[in-house]
Amino acid sequence: MKKFLEEFKEFALKGNVMDMAIGVIIGAAFGNIVTALTDSFITPLIGLITGGAKKDPETGQILVAAGSFSVGDVEFNYGAFLSAVINFLIIALILFCLLKAVNKMMTIGKKKEEEAAPLTRKCPFCLEEIPIKATKCSHCTSEVPAAE
Ligand SMILES: [Zn+2]
Numbered sequence: 001m002k003k004f005l006e007e008f009k010e011f012a013l014k015g016n017v018m019d020m021a022i023g024v025i026i027g028a029a030f031g032n033i034v035t036a037l038t039d040s041f042i043t044p045l046i047g048l049i050t051g052g053a054k055k056d057p058e059t060g061q062i063l064v065a066a067g068s069f070s071v072g073d074v075e076f077n078y079g080a081f082l083s084a085v086i087n088f089l090i091i092a093l094i095l096f097c098l099l100k101a102v103n104k105m106m107t108i109g110k111k112k113e114e115e116a117a118p119l120t121r122k123c124p125f126c127l128e129e130i131p132i133k134a135t136k137c138s139h140c141t142s143e144v145p146a147a148e
Pocket of ligand 1: 125128138141
């Protein structure tokens with residue numbers, strides 16, 4: 001139990017928890033923005049396309065709602081469903097772009113490490129570049145001594 005607590009303390013103090021917390025908060029705020037975008041623009045747009053926009057017979061005001069159809073007393077609100085799907089697609093797309101950006105940043109860090117160590121060397125016979133781990137030259141087919 002003591003070891004577990006120590007490990008947790010180390011994990012919490014490393015800053016990973018803070019990063020994670022910030023990520024969760026930004027994610028939640030972002031979800032709200034996307035929901036607002038869907039409610040304000042995408043749902044009305046779907047309403048227009050699907051004929052969900054109707055004129056209020058009393059006030060003459062145009063009520064924009066997501067498309068739906070009724071069978072008897074049962075209403076099928078497919079516009080709301082479409083909005084939810086689009087909402088999800090937007091969030092998924094943004095997450096995908098974020099992950100791609102993070103991955104790119106990580107590979108940039110890795111590339112620097114790789115550049116420090118050479119990946120190729122010169123074949124002693126034909127002086128062409130060959131992989132550092134090669135034992136046979138791909139240009140002149142000479143046996144080359146293994147790299148140190
Ligand atoms: Zn060679």
